[in-house]
Amino acid sequence: MVLADAGNDVMIWARREEVAASINDRRENVDYLPGIELPRTISGTADPEQALSGADVVILAVPSQSLRANLPAFVPYLEPDSVLVSLMKGIELGTLERMSEVIQEVADVDAGRIAVVSGPNLAKEIARREPAASVVACADEDVVTMLQKRCHSPAFRPYTSVDVLGCELGGAYKNVVALCVGMAVGLGFGDNTTASLITRGLAETARLAMRLGANPLTLMGLAGLGDLVATCSSPLSRNRTFGEKLGLGMTVDEIYASTRQVAEGAKSCSSIRALAEKTGVEAPIAEHVDEVVAGRMTTSEMMEAFISRDPKAEMY
Ligand SMILES: NC(=O)c1ccc[n+]([C@@H]2O[C@H](COP(=O)([O-])OP(=O)(O)OC[C@H]3O[C@@H](n4cnc5c(N)ncnc54)[C@H](O)[C@@H]3O)[C@@H](O)[C@H]2O)c1
Numbered sequence: 001m002v003l004a005d006a007g008n009d010v011m012i013w014a015r016r017e018e019v020a021a022s023i024n025d026r027r028e029n030v031d032y033l034p035g036i037e038l039p040r041t042i043s044g045t046a047d048p049e050q051a052l053s054g055a056d057v058v059i060l061a062v063p064s065q066s067l068r069a070n071l072p073a074f075v076p077y078l079e080p081d082s083v084l085v086s087l088m089k090g091i092e093l094g095t096l097e098r099m100s101e102v103i104q105e106v107a108d109v110d111a112g113r114i115a116v117v118s119g120p121n122l123a124k125e126i127a128r129r130e131p132a133a134s135v136v137a138c139a140d141e142d143v144v145t146m147l148q149k150r151c152h153s154p155a156f157r158p159y160t161s162v163d164v165l166g167c168e169l170g171g172a173y174k175n176v177v178a179l180c181v182g183m184a185v186g187l188g189f190g191d192n193t194t195a196s197l198i199t200r201g202l203a204e205t206a207r208l209a210m211r212l213g214a215n216p217l218t219l220m221g222l223a224g225l226g227d228l229v230a231t232c233s234s235p236l237s238r239n240r241t242f243g244e245k246l247g248l249g250m251t252v253d254e255i256y257a258s259t260r261q262v263a264e265g266a267k268s269c270s271s272i273r274a275l276a277e278k279t280g281v282e283a284p285i286a287e288h289v290d291e292v293v294a295g296r297m298t299t300s301e302m303m304e305a306f307i308s309r310d311p312k313a314e315m316y
């Protein structure tokens with residue numbers, strides 16, 4: 001919708017024919033955005049070749065852990081100079097790769113053709129055309145400027161960055177922090193607890209991002225602090241809601257059975273924890289959230305563990 005509002009013709013690829021038909025015939029994605037009328041310049045198809053024919057910009061937005069399996073169906077139909085844009089906020093289990101790294105590996109394209117968009121962009125608010133800002137990041141400054149123009153709509157203001165790593169890590173990490181904040185909310189704790197977790201979550205994210213080579217200022221921006229605040233504060237966030245249900249006593253299996261939407265942090269807590277361990281960075285929030293999601297610790301035990309950790313200086 002942002003791209004259509006910014007003046008582009010948009011083709012959505014859907015896995016199921018009936019979803020593509022509902023986009024074309026009813027101008028609505030009944031399963032995922034019920035009640036939102038889609039612009040006429042959006043059409044749907046279930047055919048990857050049709051979706052990619054003539055597409056100079058390709059937006060990728062499947063659940064992170066399914067990207068590697070999905071890409072081979074698209075790669076043969078990519079236009080030679082098309083730019084691939086990831087909206088995904090996750091770190092791949094096993095490889096510990098960011099989504100841009102998975103794309104580069106599987107599609108075998110230069111880093112200058114791969115971009116990411118990340119920021120405080122809860123889907124329902126974006127679809128209601130409520131004002132929001134975001135970051136478009138790519139190693140190639142000409143590409144990023146082109147993409148900024150292509151997605152600047154009356155309600156959506158994109159900023160540019162060349163820090164792909166920082167934007168991706170901020171987007172993936174905030175989901176894990178939102179799970180943690182949701183758990184605290186589910187346990188009945190208030191704003192002091194959630195603000196403390198958000199702030200320490202940002203410190204933890206910045207610590208790992210800097211070790212991996214990101215610009216620390218990226219984490220103070222829309223793809224870091226901005227998205228962290230939105231996701232941790234909003235009942236619309238799937239990750240915060242997932243955590244809240246855990247705090248209320250539901251099991252992970254019960255939560256998965258209660259929704260068809262993805263809460264990326266429930267998987268990325270494990271890959272981010274492993275990435276932190278691999279690089280020697282202390283990551284207590286990722287570590288404890290992973291323990292809770294794996295069923296090895298309760299949410300109450302997690303909160304007790306945070307408070308009783310060894311005392312230390314704040315700026316570490
Ligand atoms: N929803 C948001 O507010 C929002 C905002 C910014 C970024 N993101 C990111 O975008 C990515 C996609 O999230 P979403 O909100 O669209 O999730 P979603 O759960 O709302 O929708 C996921 C879509 O992927 C499809 N899907 C599910 N499993 C699949 C598979 N194995 N292969 C192919 N398609 C599959 C579903 O049918 C659905 O159309 C995530 O990484 C998320 O973090 C989401």
Ligand SMILES: O=P(O)(O)OC[C@H](O)CO
Nearest residue numbers: 119120121122237238239
């Ligand atoms: O609903 P969530 O928790 O996946 O968060 C959505 C977006 O990432 C917010 O920017």
